[in-house]
Amino acid sequence: MLETLTDRFRSVLPSDLGAGGYASIRYVQSRSEGLSVRQGVVQPVRNSEEAGAMVTVWSGGGLGYAATSDLTPSGLATAVDRAREWAHITSGLGVLAEPPLAHTVGEYSSPVERPWSDTTLTERLDLLRRQDELLGVDERIVDWEAGLAHRVVDTMMVTNGGGMVTQHYESTFPSLRATANEGANTQTRTYGGHAFCGQGGVEVLDRHGFSDAAPRIAAQALELLSAPNCPTGVMDLVLAPDQMILQIHESIGHPLELDRILGDERNYAGTSFVTPDMFGSYRYGSDLLNVTFDPTVPGQMASYGFDDDGTPARREYLIEKGVLQRPMGGRISQARAGLRGVSNSRACSWNRPPMDRMANLNVEPGESSFEELISSVERGVYLETNNSWSIDDSRNKFQFGTEYGVMIENGELTHTVRNPGYRGISATFWRSLSGVGDHSTWKVMGTPNCGKGEPNQVIEVGHAAPVCRFSDVEVFGGEQ
Amino acid sequence: MSPEQNPAVGGPAGDTVGDVASYFDELVTWATGHLSGEEVLTATLGGENSDFVRFNAGRVRQAGSVRQRELGLDLIEGNRHTSSTLELTQDTEIDRARVLRTLESLREQRAMVPEDPYLVYSTSDVRTSTVRRADLPEPATVLGEVGEAASGPADLVGIYAAGDSFDGFASSLGQRNWAQSATFSLDWSMHLRADKAAKNTYAGFDWDHDAFETKVEWSRRQLRALDREPISLSPGGYRVFLEPAALRDILEIMAWGGFGLKSHRTRQTPLLQMVTEGTRLHPTVTISENTAAGMAPDFQEQGFSRPDEVVLISEGEYTGWLISPRSGREYGVENNGAASHEAPSSIDMAPGPLPREGILEELGTGLYIGNLWYLNFSDRSACRTTGMTRFGTFWVDQGEIVAPVNVLRFDDTAYNLLGQQLVGLTDEAEFMADPSSYFRRSSDSARVPGALVAEMRFAL
Numbered sequence: 001m002l003e004t005l006t007d008r009f010r011s012v013l014p015s016d017l018g019a020g021g022y023a024s025i026r027y028v029q030s031r032s033e034g035l036s037v038r039q040g041v042v043q044p045v046r047n048s049e050e051a052g053a054m055v056t057v058w059s060g061g062g063l064g065y066a067a068t069s070d071l072t073p074s075g076l077a078t079a080v081d082r083a084r085e086w087a088h089i090t091s092g093l094g095v096l097a098e099p100p101l102a103h104t105v106g107e108y109s110s111p112v113e114r115p116w117s118d119t120t121l122t123e124r125l126d127l128l129r130r131q132d133e134l135l136g137v138d139e140r141i142v143d144w145e146a147g148l149a150h151r152v153v154d155t156m157m158v159t160n161g162g163g164m165v166t167q168h169y170e171s172t173f174p175s176l177r178a179t180a181n182e183g184a185n186t187q188t189r190t191y192g193g194h195a196f197c198g199q200g201g202v203e204v205l206d207r208h209g210f211s212d213a214a215p216r217i218a219a220q221a222l223e224l225l226s227a228p229n230c231p232t233g234v235m236d237l238v239l240a241p242d243q244m245i246l247q248i249h250e251s252i253g254h255p256l257e258l259d260r261i262l263g264d265e266r267n268y269a270g271t272s273f274v275t276p277d278m279f280g281s282y283r284y285g286s287d288l289l290n291v292t293f294d295p296t297v298p299g300q301m302a303s304y305g306f307d308d309d310g311t312p313a314r315r316e317y318l319i320e321k322g323v324l325q326r327p328m329g330g331r332i333s334q335a336r337a338g339l340r341g342v343s344n345s346r347a348c349s350w351n352r353p354p355m356d357r358m359a360n361l362n363v364e365p366g367e368s369s370f371e372e373l374i375s376s377v378e379r380g381v382y383l384e385t386n387n388s389w390s391i392d393d394s395r396n397k398f399q400f401g402t403e404y405g406v407m408i409e410n411g412e413l414t415h416t417v418r419n420p421g422y423r424g425i426s427a428t429f430w431r432s433l434s435g436v437g438d439h440s441t442w443k444v445m446g447t448p449n450c451g452k453g454e455p456n457q458v459i460e461v462g463h464a465a466p467v468c469r470f471s472d473v474e475v476f477g478g479e480q
Numbered sequence: 481m482s483p484e485q486n487p488a489v490g491g492p493a494g495d496t497v498g499d500v501a502s503y504f505d506e507l508v509t510w511a512t513g514h515l516s517g518e519e520v521l522t523a524t525l526g527g528e529n530s531d532f533v534r535f536n537a538g539r540v541r542q543a544g545s546v547r548q549r550e551l552g553l554d555l556i557e558g559n560r561h562t563s564s565t566l567e568l569t570q571d572t573e574i575d576r577a578r579v580l581r582t583l584e585s586l587r588e589q590r591a592m593v594p595e596d597p598y599l600v601y602s603t604s605d606v607r608t609s610t611v612r613r614a615d616l617p618e619p620a621t622v623l624g625e626v627g628e629a630a631s632g633p634a635d636l637v638g639i640y641a642a643g644d645s646f647d648g649f650a651s652s653l654g655q656r657n658w659a660q661s662a663t664f665s666l667d668w669s670m671h672l673r674a675d676k677a678a679k680n681t682y683a684g685f686d687w688d689h690d691a692f693e694t695k696v697e698w699s700r701r702q703l704r705a706l707d708r709e710p711i712s713l714s715p716g717g718y719r720v721f722l723e724p725a726a727l728r729d730i731l732e733i734m735a736w737g738g739f740g741l742k743s744h745r746t747r748q749t750p751l752l753q754m755v756t757e758g759t760r761l762h763p764t765v766t767i768s769e770n771t772a773a774g775m776a777p778d779f780q781e782q783g784f785s786r787p788d789e790v791v792l793i794s795e796g797e798y799t800g801w802l803i804s805p806r807s808g809r810e811y812g813v814e815n816n817g818a819a820s821h822e823a824p825s826s827i828d829m830a831p832g833p834l835p836r837e838g839i840l841e842e843l844g845t846g847l848y849i850g851n852l853w854y855l856n857f858s859d860r861s862a863c864r865t866t867g868m869t870r871f872g873t874f875w876v877d878q879g880e881i882v883a884p885v886n887v888l889r890f891d892d893t894a895y896n897l898l899g900q901q902l903v904g905l906t907d908e909a910e911f912m913a914d915p916s917s918y919f920r921r922s923s924d925s926a927r928v929p930g931a932l933v934a935e936m937r938f939a940l
Contacts, residue, residue: 044563049564049566050550066546266637267637392870419859454639454917
């Protein structure tokens with residue numbers, strides 16, 4: 001099938017675009033299965049299969065695209081004509097006249113240890129039934145669900161200059177949830193939100209202990225019902241990896257996207273407090289902060305061999321010893337800004353053009369054990385699992401909430417608190433980083449739902465983080 | 481001009497929305513002939529022929545077209561069923577082969593799944609069709625007009641989206657529903673510096689140069705008001721006026737699980753205090769799902785029709801739920817055609833007594849908030865939400881705009897904002913089409929007035 005399509009794509013790509021001309025077809029085929037068992041009832045199985053192609057044409061100083069699910073020779077030819085027409089009418093009106101793109105050749109495939117196909121649908125549903133039973137263990141648990149999804153994506157990008165990149169992704173998305181209630185108090189505890197996803201097959205379930213997690217989740221949901229609200233005040237904050245991913249995502253990831261810095265997102269996702277002159281000198285965080293853009297981590301959610309402009313993936317430091325080094329911008333943004341960037345031009349599917357996205361954005365591990373991070377806190381709170389996120393359009397003033405908190409008093413974890421949240425300002429928050437967990441606390445995770453762009457796109461990104469400690473943070477709890 | 485005459489610009493000849501409706505009808509009729517035994521097939525089709533032009537600083541960032549048709553199939557026998565979606569090419573031979581393959585696959589899978597106690601689907605054979613035609617502008621016309629609007633000091637950023645959008649339902653029992661409309665939407669902001677900007681939207685069916693120019697002039701006036709030294713306010717409580725767009729965002733966060741039957745029965749609704757403790761909003765607050773006044777299809781994915789209106793909160797008291805067929809079966813109540821996520825598509829808040837003209841005098845001294853941004857729950861059970869001010873937000877002193885205000889974070893409950901602290905709602909509700917386009921262009925909309933609030937709490 002792919003060979004037939006390759007020939008077809010090559011045959012319709014224009015060869016008469018002249019100097020500065022460039023054309024590509026990016027084909028995406030996606031297949032997925034979604035399963036869940038809620039309160040003992042197998043929910044309707046959700047399958048999907050989609051395929052389509054995005055034609056991109058740079059010609060005469062204009063840029064046009066056309067996406068189509070009609071992959072017949074005539075359907076593709078029509079899309080090419082449409083993209084050429086757009087290039088024609090936008091000639092001289094664009095933000096960049098000539099494509100800084102290459103004709104790359106290469107391939108990538110997700111590492112898979114235990115293929116999805118090694119299990120039957122019956123076995124997968126049985127696994128979910130068992131977890132579901134372990135969640136609904138008390139009459140105060142009023143809703144519970146165990147879920148599992150798997151997706152296989154094949155992409156192929158063919159350019160009119162001989163470029164050919166094929167990539168094969170397999171990803172698995174497990175989830176568990178228990179919701180407990182008493183009166184007007186409802187508390188939900190999950191299996192890391194949606195963070196414990198990753199590339200790979202059934203082995204993804206073992207990375208964060210899916211099969212053992214349900215009893216703890218149910219117990220903690222009940223524990224939260226009788227826990228006091230998190231106290232309000234300024235105190236030390238210790239964040240678990242499944243909250244760190246949100247902190248990284250919102251207050252490092254989005255502000256460092258070069259297209260935001262260039263203003264593309266000002267009408268929707270927002271701008272950035274980071275300006276081009278900051279790279280190379282701006283103190284983003286304390287000396288303990290080291291952040292990498294790394295699409296080469298095996299099994300992480302957004303690993304790949306090439307971005308959707310065909311740029312080879314490479315690990316780069318974005319922040320080193322607290323100092324800002326480079327933004328996340330693909331070749332087009334780099335050409336517009338005159339800055340070095342990374343290979344992060346990505347599209348959510350065949351029906352959207354690429355733009356600057358996070359891929360795997362990771363805080364590198366430090367040297368402190370979990371016990372060391374806690375033992376040095378006189379009064380603080382340890383927080384797990386994000387459940388609320390809000391940040392201003394410059395990615396500065398944030399407020400985040402989590403599912404579960406434990407007070408730290410005189411260097412010891414003492415009692416559970418509910419509705420814990422904290423707020424701060426990105427530009428100063430990371431400078432209060434006072435402890436970074438070692439490799440034993442470091443977890444590789446991801447999130448399947450990062451939204452951005454006009455037209456809108458939702459895409460998977462990866463984040464890895466250790467447990468981290470921050471000093472003197474404004475913490476609060478819920479309404480009584 | 482009809483959409484058949486004017487498909488999304490550059491659309492392939494003969495590939496019109498009218499063709500898609502017939503194609504869907506014929507494909508499901510054909511698939512019905514390939515069912516076996518007591519099988520029932522329900523099908524949905526969602527798609528678009530859309531043009532998108534993205535602007536930054538008045539220049540084109542990306543421009544192109546998207547043509548997509550997603551077919552959903554649910555193959556049922558007794559109480560067992562499995563479902564799948566697939567992308568149609570609209571090539572009969574290819575699509576029929578795909579549908580046949582999918583039906584085979586669903587049959588194999590069905591043998592491995594248990595009976596679904598909450599399965600319910602429409603057994604009607606009704607046929608409906610709603611088609612809204614339009615005279616959409618040529619892209620070159622829009623590029624020219626936007627270029628003109630962006631001339632001079634205006635730094636225009638935004639998205640133009642236009643074309644045909646369609647939704648269909650069909651079943652092997654003979655039911656057919658079709659809804660299509662051709663619309664355009666220009667959602668933009670004009671920027672003065674940093675985050676100081678005026679936000680506006682021009683959406684509809686027929687592009688009118690004068691109407692667009694009026695909106696551009698409004699943005700320019702607001703830019704002039706923004707061209708003053710901004711002030712930073714300390715956290716605390718302030719008297720505020722919320723423009724309809726800002727109040728819409730508060731309603732949208734309330735609607736995130738707020739009105740669905742399932743979220744109520746599982747105690748996850750953020751309006752939990754309204755149902756467990758009888759907490760009420762201000763007696764002028766009436767909120768409904770008003771399908772008749774919106775743009776969304778009047779049928780849902782299992783083929784059930786939606787009533788013209790479902791009242792959710794009446795005069796401050798919680799009264800109704802959005803009930804999907806599945807939740808209806810689970811909890812033993814009649815469904816009211818809600819989609820599976822049980823969130824409103826056409827939320828409607830009744831206007832109040834405050835004259836829109838002269839609202840600055842009513843505000844007196846306080847914050848005039850044009851837009852809010854990135855709302856989420858601080859404490860879901862208490863319907864306590866947080867979010868940021870954005871775009872045209874000003875400090876008003878004795879009825880006069882004094883200065884733009886740097887962004888502020890609010891953290892307050894709906895029971896305060898729309899309850900004890902609500903002074904009143906304006907006498908005009910503004911209709912706002914949803915410009916979002918995740919997966920495909922949205923057909924959601926909102927009709928919301930402005931709100932004067934005695935005290936809104938800000939935390940950062």
